[in-house]
Amino acid sequence: MMNKHSDTCEQKQRIALVTGAGRGIGRAIALRLARDGFNVAINDVNIDAIQQVALEIEDLGQSSLVVPADISNRNEVFSMVNQVVQHFGQLDVLVSNAGIVQVKPLLEITEQDLEKIFRINVFGTLFCIQSAAEQMKKQKRGKIINASSTAGKRGVEFLGHYAATKFSVIGLTQTAAKELAPYGITVNAYCPGIVGTDMWEKIDQKMSEYLDVPLGDTLKKRVEGIPLGRIEQPEDVASFVSYLASEDSNYMTGQSVLIDGGIVFS
Numbered sequence: 001m002m003n004k005h006s007d008t009c010e011q012k013q014r015i016a017l018v019t020g021a022g023r024g025i026g027r028a029i030a031l032r033l034a035r036d037g038f039n040v041a042i043n044d045v046n047i048d049a050i051q052q053v054a055l056e057i058e059d060l061g062q063s064s065l066v067v068p069a070d071i072s073n074r075n076e077v078f079s080m081v082n083q084v085v086q087h088f089g090q091l092d093v094l095v096s097n098a099g100i101v102q103v104k105p106l107l108e109i110t111e112q113d114l115e116k117i118f119r120i121n122v123f124g125t126l127f128c129i130q131s132a133a134e135q136m137k138k139q140k141r142g143k144i145i146n147a148s149s150t151a152g153k154r155g156v157e158f159l160g161h162y163a164a165t166k167f168s169v170i171g172l173t174q175t176a177a178k179e180l181a182p183y184g185i186t187v188n189a190y191c192p193g194i195v196g197t198d199m200w201e202k203i204d205q206k207m208s209e210y211l212d213v214p215l216g217d218t219l220k221k222r223v224e225g226i227p228l229g230r231i232e233q234p235e236d237v238a239s240f241v242s243y244l245a246s247e248d249s250n251y252m253t254g255q256s257v258l259i260d261g262g263i264v265f266s
Helices: 007-012 024-035 047-059 074-088 111-139 160-183 198-211 217-224 234-245
Strands: 014-018 038-042 064-066 093-096 142-147 185-192 256-259
Touching (some): 014 074, 024 093, 024 234, 038 047, 047 064, 064 074, 074 111, 093 111, 111 160, 111 185, 142 160, 142 234, 160 256, 198 217, 234 256
Parallel strands (some): 014 093, 038 064, 093 142, 142 185, 185 256
16 A cells, blocks of 8 residues: 655655554554654554554555565565565665564473574564665665563563563674664664553463463553553654654664663662
């Protein structure tokens, strides 16, 4: 889907690609970037969801492009980025947001668990970095923005393998920032805390089973521990990603910044 713009207008437009944009944080990021004046390509495995987000982007007066792909598949990721470049002619910002969570005690994690979560959260992030960098090196500019987590700063009970993937994302971010800096490409990450999305509902449900506490009890206690006194909203994360995608962050690279209401340092 795309609104009609003149060639001159499109050349002036900035182009962003957001993975995992069908709901939650990814959707909020895609809509915020559209409000910031970006044309936005949106990815998710849920095609119906991103088609709806595409309509919302176009209602904001920006062009959109639906690019379904499984980010754990390297060929699909490179094909996705190629589609964006062929359609818009460039790629200014990649937000590697897509990811999954698993909740399980450390001693019960299986090889299959590790394979699934690492292929999406780590392999997928690396494939996104590689494919975006291939295009951005030609442009000699670009911004790559990765999704980490407060769990990438300190381990969390029952989220050990999820935390391991998010620590890995921070390592990839720091390394990519150094290797891509000569090409004018910055690489940073955002680290959300407890965000009011389906993902945290799933975490709460599983933790209630493992801890034998009422449904909602784990989430309630964790939210009560947030110094700013409220649960995080997807728009809180999107506001920071907006900064990372803007020229205001041009001298910032290799950073993984907590956007968590103060949880980690409380």
